[in-house]
Structure formats: structure tokens, C-alpha cells
Amino acid sequence: MDPAGEPHGGHPFVVAHRGASAHRPEHTLAAYDLALQEGADGVECDVRLTRDGHLVCVHDRRVDRTSTGTGLVSEMTLAELKRLDWGAWHSSATSGAEVGETGLLTLDDLVRLVLDWNRPVKLFVETKHPVRYGGLVESKVLALLHRYGIAAPASADLSRAVVMSFSAAAVWRIRRAAPLLPTVLLGDTSRYLGGSAATTVGATAVGPSIATLREHPELVDRAAAQGRAMYCWTVDHYEDVGFCRDLGVGWIATNHPGRTKAWLQNPLAVPGTD
Numbered sequence: 001m002d003p004a005g006e007p008h009g010g011h012p013f014v015v016a017h018r019g020a021s022a023h024r025p026e027h028t029l030a031a032y033d034l035a036l037q038e039g040a041d042g043v044e045c046d047v048r049l050t051r052d053g054h055l056v057c058v059h060d061r062r063v064d065r066t067s068t069g070t071g072l073v074s075e076m077t078l079a080e081l082k083r084l085d086w087g088a089w090h091s092s093a094t095s096g097a098e099v100g101e102t103g104l105l106t107l108d109d110l111v112r113l114v115l116d117w118n119r120p121v122k123l124f125v126e127t128k129h130p131v132r133y134g135g136l137v138e139s140k141v142l143a144l145l146h147r148y149g150i151a152a153p154a155s156a157d158l159s160r161a162v163v164m165s166f167s168a169a170a171v172w173r174i175r176r177a178a179p180l181l182p183t184v185l186l187g188d189t190s191r192y193l194g195g196s197a198a199t200t201v202g203a204t205a206v207g208p209s210i211a212t213l214r215e216h217p218e219l220v221d222r223a224a225a226q227g228r229a230m231y232c233w234t235v236d237h238y239e240d241v242g243f244c245r246d247l248g249v250g251w252i253a254t255n256h257p258g259r260t261k262a263w264l265q266n267p268l269a270v271p272g273t274d
Contacts, residue, residue: 011245011264013041015124015253017234018059022255025090026066027057030100032113038258042122042162042251043114044233047107047141049133054078055107055140059128065089067104074132078106107141111148115160122162124231124253126186129167138163138173145181156182156204164231168201175202184231188212198228205229205250210240213247220247238263238271 019031020038032043046059051074063069063076067084087093087102107125114123127137145151145161153159163174164184171183185203198206206223213219213232220230232244233253241263244252254260263269 012249012252013122014039014257014260014264015042015044015122015231015251016040016257017044017253017255018046018057019043020255020257022236024092024099025087025102027059027105028086028100028102029105029109029113030087030102032105032110033100035257036113036117036121039261040121040257042124043110044124044126044164044253045105045107045110046126046128047137048073048128048131049137049140050078050081051075052077053140055137055144056081057105057107057110061128061131078104107144111144111150111161115148115150120160122160124162124164124184124251126164127167127170129165129170135170135173138170138177142174142177142181145178151178151181153180156180162205164207168197171203172201182229184229186231186233198223199226203228205231207231207233209233210235210244213249214240214243217243217247220249224248235260242267 016035018026020034021031024031024034027045035043045057047055048058050056058073062072066089067086068088069084082104086104092099114121125141131137142151150160159182162182162184164186165171166186171185174181174183182204184205184207185198186207205228208219210232223230229250231251232249235241235244235252235254236256241260
């Protein structure tokens with residue numbers, strides 16, 4: 001087993017990027033519920049702190065793109081954010097189908113969903129930086145994971161949570177406070193192609209984009225030689241899924257978890273549309 005807890009060989013494990021975000025509004029209960037029903041091996045979320053100190057699953061600094069509101073997440077309270085509509089912007093809102101709960105999702109809500117699911121699922125939590133609250137984000141994430149008993153796994157193999165960031169300082173804060181918790185240093189290969197940044201902060205995995213991995217496929221072997229796993233984002237196309245599988249990437253994040261699982265389970269299948 002490698003540092004992120006996946007067995008060597010076999011196809012990559014599929015992580016639902018912000019849930020099944022191609023078909024449901026990202027970071028909503030509806031998106032994560034669909035991803036889990038489609039067989040996702042893990043789910044990914046971005047977290048930010050509200051003005052009153054709550055961790056919410058929102059990617060952007062501002063709420064404008066994914067809600068009916070406007071302004072910075074960090075300047076709004078949880079109650080203010082909950083009053084916004086977080087699903088109206090998505091194409092599923094006009095599809096006429098029942099899409100499920102599309103209100104604001106807290107990290108607390110997502111952890112409970114994952115831990116209560118009927119099979120083991122890994123939760124990949126990305127902390128966003130730079131933010132006005134700095135390292136408080138990581139402290140709050142760890143406190144929440146401790147509350148659910150998943151911040152100090154017996155081993156990386158058994159961990160139910162992984163913390164990620166593009167910030168090396170953020171990854172270092174997690175490693176220092178929770179040394180057994182798996183971590184992913186996200187970002188461009190040029191930052192850690194030689195392994196120096198990942199080594200310095202003690203990341204157990206590296207996370208390049210699919211575009212970067214296409215340019216530097218040798219990164220998979222280099223990471224493996226250093227005892228690190230590989231997490232690649234965002235892998236939505238048939239050719240890219242096969243590319244990651246053939247390279248031996250451990251985890252791939254995708255907006256289409258169901259389709260990606262089907263492609264991996266039947267590599268000879270002709271890709272369809274959805």
C-alpha cells in the first residue's frame with residue numbers, strides 16, 4: 001500500500017470533484033449524494049471560513065458565480081450564506097428533474113454524509129489560500145476531523161480523510177499537527193518536480209493537473225520513488241482517464257464520477273455522452 005492508502009496495480013480510484021458537479025450544482029448535498037450513488041471512491045471539497053468561523057464548502061472567494069448573492073465568503077455569516085440560492089445557476093435547475101438538496105453545505109454536513117455512507121469513502125478536503133484567516137482554516141479543519149475521530153488514523157491506509165492545498169505552508173501545518181493524516185501538495189509540477197517542496201513539507205502525495213501531467217508523465221515514477229502517491233485533477237475526458245490509468249496514477253478527480261468509473265471498469269467501452 002502506498003501513502004494515500006491505495007493498493008498498487010488496478011485502475012485509479014475515482015474522486016468526485018466538488019461532487020458529481022457536471023450534473024448537480026457543485027458543493028451541494030445533491031452533488032455529493034449523486035457521486036456516492038454512482039460509486040465514487042472519494043469525494044473532494046474546497047473549504048472556506050465564514051465571518052463567524054464556520055467551515056463551508058465553497059470554491060471561490062466570492063459567492064457570485066455559484067449563488068444568487070454577491071460578496072466575499074469571509075465577510076458573510078453562516079446565516080447570511082444559507083439564505084442564498086446555491087442551485088439556480090446550474091443547468092440542472094431548468095432540467096425539470098428532481099435534483100435534491102442544493103442549499104449551502106458545511107464541512108460538518110459533508111463529513112457526516114461520508115461517514116454515514118454504506119461503504120468506506122475517502123474525503124479530500126482542500127483548504128484555500130491566500131485567505132484573511134490564514135492558518136486558522138487548517139486549525140478549524142483539524143478540530144472538526146478530531147471531533148469525528150478521523151484526524152489521527154492508525155495509518156494512512158486506514159485514513160478516511162485527506163487534507164490538500166496549493167499552499168506548502170498549509171500542508172506543513174497539517175503535517176506538524178496531525179502527522180498520520182495523509183496530505184496532498186497541489187500545484188504545478190515545476191514547483192516540486194524534483195520533490196523538494198513536497199519533501200520539505202512532508203506531503204504524502206503530490207497533485208498536478210492533468211495538463212501538467214501530460215507535459216511531465218515522469219512525475220508519477222518520481223513521486224513513487226519518493227514514496228508518494230499521485231492525485232491528478234480534473235480528469236474528465238476518456239483519453240485522459242486512460243492516460244492516468246496507464247501511468248499508474250492512484251487517484252483521479254473528475255466532475256463525472258459515474259462515467260469515469262464505467263470507463264475504468266470497462267476500458268474497451270466506446271465513450272458515450274452524458
